[in-house]
Amino acid sequence: MTGAAAAVESRDRFGLGWRPELAAGILAHLAQIDLIEVIAEEYFDAPRRDLRALQTLAAQVGIVLHGVSLGLASTVPVEPRRLDRIARLIDATGAESWSEHLAFVRGGGIEIGHLAAPPRNEALVEGACRNLERAAQIVGCAPQVENIATLVVPPASRLDEADWIARIVCGAGVGLLLDLHNLYANAVNFGDDPHSLLCRLPLERVKVVHLSGGRWIDGPDGARRLLDDHLHDIPPEVFALLSELGRLAPQPVTIVIERDGRFPPIARLLEQLDIARAALAAGRAAAT
Amino acid sequence: MSSPALEGFLARLYTDESSLAEFLRRPAEIARAAGLNDAEVLALEGADHVGLVMAARSFRAKRRRRRNHCGLFWLFSGRKR
Numbered sequence: 001m002t003g004a005a006a007a008v009e010s011r012d013r014f015g016l017g018w019r020p021e022l023a024a025g026i027l028a029h030l031a032q033i034d035l036i037e038v039i040a041e042e043y044f045d046a047p048r049r050d051l052r053a054l055q056t057l058a059a060q061v062g063i064v065l066h067g068v069s070l071g072l073a074s075t076v077p078v079e080p081r082r083l084d085r086i087a088r089l090i091d092a093t094g095a096e097s098w099s100e101h102l103a104f105v106r107g108g109g110i111e112i113g114h115l116a117a118p119p120r121n122e123a124l125v126e127g128a129c130r131n132l133e134r135a136a137q138i139v140g141c142a143p144q145v146e147n148i149a150t151l152v153v154p155p156a157s158r159l160d161e162a163d164w165i166a167r168i169v170c171g172a173g174v175g176l177l178l179d180l181h182n183l184y185a186n187a188v189n190f191g192d193d194p195h196s197l198l199c200r201l202p203l204e205r206v207k208v209v210h211l212s213g214g215r216w217i218d219g220p221d222g223a224r225r226l227l228d229d230h231l232h233d234i235p236p237e238v239f240a241l242l243s244e245l246g247r248l249a250p251q252p253v254t255i256v257i258e259r260d261g262r263f264p265p266i267a268r269l270l271e272q273l274d275i276a277r278a279a280l281a282a283g284r285a286a287a288t
Numbered sequence: 289m290s291s292p293a294l295e296g297f298l299a300r301l302y303t304d305e306s307s308l309a310e311f312l313r314r315p316a317e318i319a320r321a322a323g324l325n326d327a328e329v330l331a332l333e334g335a336d337h338v339g340l341v342m343a344a345r346s347f348r349a350k351r352r353r354r355r356n357h358c359g360l361f362w363l364f365s366g367r368k369r
Contacts, residue, residue, distance in 0.1 A: 104299075107296035108299055112302050116299070116302060118298075123291070151339050153336040156327075156335075219339075219342040225339070
């Protein structure tokens, strides 16, 4: 690594998604982890002792909150009570920032139970921007917003993914949490080039990057699509995208590895963090 | 061409197997019966039906996994732990 690349890299941060199964390993290796990302909803009704534990952790390592249930990308206004809970949790934990997905998670009184891609059109751009404005007002700061993976071309879409994301992120003036596996999965599933898709995003707004893995699944009529399941290692193609991001976006970024199951030994995740450090540094070096 | 009604319709397709099967057999008729406007009906008729099936299956598996692991399903359902 060159001196210049090392200097640039030192402004970037690297962390892991906080999961109970990983807690012991993370706590034993805090020196190698700059921050943890906590699922906000897991602490909404947490007992006081759990919040105190999080506060103690926040004194040792950076903490950011990640929401999964607001459904900000919707023509339906987000409920203030959901935003109130985010605001209270930020106060209680001292989290430095928060993020949410560009997804809808409910409609017509039905909970989907996961992140669904809404129609990518002007009405959703306006709805998402209104919701982000409301979120910033109630929480006190705007979330960074994350691109999601989808197995279906969102029905009734009129904008392509990059354009849709750019209009929301730039229109609302918020930061982008760029999930590179989501980007990769959507690109390969729907015939786009991942690097081209990356270049069409507002990269100057990227604050945080998610890395994860997935697997190919079969569908009707012989269809095969890549599912972002957070159960597998990060593929080389995603590290290549991280390098490209490092080359194209000079600002400091925070890298978070997400793993939701089939947990490997912590050493394996730390190794992947090292690969991420090297990939980003290589991109930074290529830009200089 | 996007509305709370369309989001509700999609939420039903993603969570109710029989509604999805009915929609795939008669997309325009089912969408119109749900009160969607002409543009929305047309868009759904030409939608990525293979993807709808795969997305619905994936959501169903994720809901099941969360229930089995006493995990994050309550986050979405609004239930308290």
